[in-house]
Amino acid sequence: MTLQIYGDHVSGNCLKVKWTATRLGIPFRWIETDVMKAETRTPEFLALNPAGQVPTVVLPDGRPLAQSNAIILHLAEGSDLIPSDPYARARMREWMFWEQYSHEPYIAVARFQRHLAGKAASEIEPRLMERGNGALARLEQQLAATPFLVGEALSLADVALVAYTRVAHEGGFDLDRYPAVKAWVARVEADLAITD
Amino acid sequence: MTLQIYGDHVSGNCLKVKWTATRLGIPFRWIETDVMKAETRTPEFLALNPAGQVPTVVLPDGRPLAQSNAIILHLAEGSDLIPSDPYARARMREWMFWEQYSHEPYIAVARFQRHLAGKAASEIEPRLMERGNGALARLEQQLAATPFLVGEALSLADVALVAYTRVAHEGGFDLDRYPAVKAWVARVEADLAITD
Numbered sequence: 001m002t003l004q005i006y007g008d009h010v011s012g013n014c015l016k017v018k019w020t021a022t023r024l025g026i027p028f029r030w031i032e033t034d035v036m037k038a039e040t041r042t043p044e045f046l047a048l049n050p051a052g053q054v055p056t057v058v059l060p061d062g063r064p065l066a067q068s069n070a071i072i073l074h075l076a077e078g079s080d081l082i083p084s085d086p087y088a089r090a091r092m093r094e095w096m097f098w099e100q101y102s103h104e105p106y107i108a109v110a111r112f113q114r115h116l117a118g119k120a121a122s123e124i125e126p127r128l129m130e131r132g133n134g135a136l137a138r139l140e141q142q143l144a145a146t147p148f149l150v151g152e153a154l155s156l157a158d159v160a161l162v163a164y165t166r167v168a169h170e171g172g173f174d175l176d177r178y179p180a181v182k183a184w185v186a187r188v189e190a191d192l193a194i195t196d
Numbered sequence: 197m198t199l200q201i202y203g204d205h206v207s208g209n210c211l212k213v214k215w216t217a218t219r220l221g222i223p224f225r226w227i228e229t230d231v232m233k234a235e236t237r238t239p240e241f242l243a244l245n246p247a248g249q250v251p252t253v254v255l256p257d258g259r260p261l262a263q264s265n266a267i268i269l270h271l272a273e274g275s276d277l278i279p280s281d282p283y284a285r286a287r288m289r290e291w292m293f294w295e296q297y298s299h300e301p302y303i304a305v306a307r308f309q310r311h312l313a314g315k316a317a318s319e320i321e322p323r324l325m326e327r328g329n330g331a332l333a334r335l336e337q338q339l340a341a342t343p344f345l346v347g348e349a350l351s352l353a354d355v356a357l358v359a360y361t362r363v364a365h366e367g368g369f370d371l372d373r374y375p376a377v378k379a380w381v382a383r384v385e386a387d388l389a390i391t392d
Binding site: 051053059061063065066067068070073074077086087089090091094096098100101102104105138141 | 249259270273286290292294300
């Protein structure tokens, strides 16, 4: 059976999985799953993932897996997207947990409210913008020093962090303030052949 | 050099690291770092972790590492706390990412507000309680079926999830509503020899 990716095409978390599978040459079938239409709340979907979240994949052996970063860590095991050096691998995972805790909840949420739910800039909680800019400043500090988040080569840390950073402007963030981040987004998009 | 753990003793995220090191017989030095006194905002601390968060460790070779779940994944590499089966390992990481995204932001935050910041039950945002109870219900569903989160044996998923679940009552959650969770907390505490 082919890998099945249940995903919403507007979700950076879902696109991470698509990009990783594409980069690694893993064939997959994309099953568009609209969060706004509650397609993640059907009995069929909840049987796959009781958390009712996309992305969720069904592996070729029929077993389900959820959480974007857990999925890409599994798909990429043994590939060049995961550093072989244990410390570099640990730093990669540090960035991936940081992404879900200190980046996505601000940047993806502000982007959702502005771009997808149609709120005005004045309606966005100032804390979201403040924390989001804090996250971008932290990326800038790292990317002014190294071309990728974990040194010289692309890793899953870049895949995870580029997902919502590349669309941060849709949440009202000004990437011109973060030139190293902006250059890195272009580098990662080129490497992953992201066009959408 | 001995492993150094910069941690705040009231933080479940920090205790995860202590329990894992203790369980694995890794010697360490605990450096108490008080978040409320902004000890994570000093220039010295920010040099170790620009995100200004505990736990942060300094490994025996002198290199820093942050993010509780990234730290315990690194410390436990090759140990029995990480399943050798690739799918079980992936499910373990799924729970660990879910913990940071869908459990900690509700249960740890409600607990912080009630227990550490002294707020009354009526001052807690209803959404925190609703989402926190949702997370506990999901744990209950799994733990009614298996003794540990990833099947028959303790893994880092249990270490990560027990940290704030065991003190959920301090946030106003009633663990008596989740009997399988309550029994699992006792099992994990016994296995990790948690007494504090």
